[in-house]
Amino acid sequence: MNILVCGLGLIGASLAKTLKKNTNHHIMGWNRTDSVAKRALADGVIDETGELEAMMPKADVTIVNFYPEAIAPFIKEHKDLFKKNSIVTDSCGIKTKICRELEKENFDFYFVGAHPMAGREVSGYDNSLDDLFDNASFICTPCDGIPRYISDALVGLAQEMGFARTVVTTPEHHDEMIAFTSQIAHVLACSYVLSPLAPYHAGYSAGSYRDVSRVARINADMWTELFIDNKEPLVREIDDLVSNLMKFKYCIVNEDANELCELMKKGNKIKEEIG
Amino acid sequence: MNILVCGLGLIGASLAKTLKKNTNHHIMGWNRTDSVAKRALADGVIDETGELEAMMPKADVTIVNFYPEAIAPFIKEHKDLFKKNSIVTDSCGIKTKICRELEKENFDFYFVGAHPMAGREVSGYDNSLDDLFDNASFICTPCDGIPRYISDALVGLAQEMGFARTVVTTPEHHDEMIAFTSQIAHVLACSYVLSPLAPYHAGYSAGSYRDVSRVARINADMWTELFIDNKEPLVREIDDLVSNLMKFKYCIVNEDANELCELMKKGNKIKEEIG
Structure with a gap:
């Protein structure tokens, strides 16, 4: 599978490192500051980087790792670039606002909110770890109308990555x-x-x-x-x-x-x- | 030096274990439930146990490890048994009430309040550890009128025991x-x-x-x-x-x-x- 990790800060880069360590998927990475993505490529944290226009259309799963306010605007702005029927998810710590906003859209991909539950008191690419999510929960909050097999696929990926526990619930809960x-x-x-x-x-x-x-x-x-x-x-x-x-x-x-x-x-x- | 540890729960027994591990003093132990003191003796945590009447008069330092309310009454009740000019101290987590109450008395021994700052979420002899006070502070709160060399001696014992830091201050602070x-x-x-x-x-x-x-x-x-x-x-x-x-x-x-x-x-x- 092709997986695109957008945003290579603490959480994004830790997710990329975990994917590289525990799965065999092809990991693409993108970061607003391009030099960070180039370092991630050089460090072997991702397999590929480049322009969003080139990577998004081939990503089966896209994980958006930005501050909460930036997630929905980014997804809406790039909605025509996502691969049809692919899964788009995020990693931020609130879900209702983002999920309820995005479920109103008529995307031809599936947005499924997610929250990999781990963090550190430090941030940024340099502090990312390939074991940050060991013993962590992965919470998945599918919007209304998302087919079960889609959220199952995302939960399956989290299990493959080594999350200790996965939970599927509503954004509100x-x-x-x-x-x-x-x-x-x-x-x-x-x-x-x-x-x-x-x-x-x-x-x-x-x-x-x-x-x-x-x-x-x-x-x-x-x-x-x-x-x-x-x-x-x-x-x-x-x-x-x-x-x-x-x-x-x-x-x-x-x-x-x-x-x-x-x-x-x-x-x-x-x-x-x-x- | 002869040191008497009264009360062999989590803190008392941990103090006894630390004294045995890091010093060469002769450690006597007493516990309200005698069977605990006998176990401590069998475990090598103390060198001697017996009646208070026999041990108190020969203790150069007595450490009282009871619940806060029981400390001052115990010391007052046994005041005639403590060795003259010896140091009597405690280990509980409040100092003003105990120190201000005991400094009114006309003891012929020196009471110096103390607080070895470590604990666990479990209690009792069975949970005591010989390294509970590694990296811990030892706070000493001498009452008014206690000669400096007396509190220095207690602080010196704490340093010998391996406390990482010692502080001398007022009970109120x-x-x-x-x-x-x-x-x-x-x-x-x-x-x-x-x-x-x-x-x-x-x-x-x-x-x-x-x-x-x-x-x-x-x-x-x-x-x-x-x-x-x-x-x-x-x-x-x-x-x-x-x-x-x-x-x-x-x-x-x-x-x-x-x-x-x-x-x-x-x-x-x-x-x-x-x-």
Whole structure:
């Protein structure tokens, strides 16, 4: 199969490296800054690079790896170049906005939203890894009207690439879950290190500080788009979190040891049971 | 030197194991449930066990490893048994309440509060480790009136044990910093997993969920005491955190991309600069 990877940053280049390592497909690569694609070719990360006009019409699968706002415009702009009946997918962290926008179009290819669930606190081609997706989930969010065999094919490719788990769901359910498992964790890590005491933590911190604050190392521009594009579910999670924090505060202020202990036992039980 | 370790749970037994591994002192051990002390003796974790009446009078250093509420009562109850001019210390995670209570007493030994900063999500003798304190900080909070050479001796012992860093500060400053680096992180992890979506995270989560939620595995009884004993600093941290979360919420609700991006850049910069 011919696979075209558009955008060779952290995620795009990691996908290309994974495809090269674990599959025998022919991997084409394109990047807005051409020198990066040339390096990827020289590094053996892709088999071919060149103009979109030459590569898109022969790609059976095209994976678009841009910031969220750039994905739908790119696909619409190049809609006449994609191979007929081919699969076009993306890798960004929100799905509803993109999938619901693109399903309105009358493409003669199939757009299937996807989210390979891994990342790093650093970005760009130089930080891409061929094992970034080991143990990771691949979430596939087919738009309405996509034939089952098409999403099956994309899931099959993800399995071939070595993703540990694949999930097929609606864009809305994806976004709701991601608000909880990923976005709020980033909001929270940033909010945490904004405490006036953060600059003085050295000598007073151990694993809890390290882990809870880790994802405060964030690509602010990209996450700004992701957060605003996922406004409702994310605000719901912030509200839930603040409400739970206020329960803790209330117990502590009132020295209500029983209720405080119950809250923690509940949290502990959930974590023990669900991991 | 003769060192007596009272309480052979996770922290006490890990301290005993570290002392045995890295020093040549004679280590005595005592545990409320005697069978644990006997096992520690059989395992070579301590050199001697027996009655407090026999061991305390010969201990140059006594380390008390109980839940916070039990420490001061234990020391006061046994005050006539401690060796004259010896050092008595503890290992619990709050210092002001204990240090300020004990400095009022007219002991003929020296009480110096201490906090070896490491832990695990599991507790008890069976989970103790001889390398739990590798790379950890040892914080020492001498009460008013403690001669400098006494706290120096305790810090020296911590260095001999292999702690990566030692800090000497006031009980109040310790508690303020711990509210931020440790306590709020636990409150936050528990609050996070109390979201209605937590039970459905599988397949939708990666490193962010794993790290931010890790310390929701918590010893609820112990942390209830720690939180209430450190009420003011911890409530201040909860207030700061909620206020920062509300700033994020406000930006997202109003789709204020600039301000949202600024908040994240600020968080990112702090994390990059201070680790």
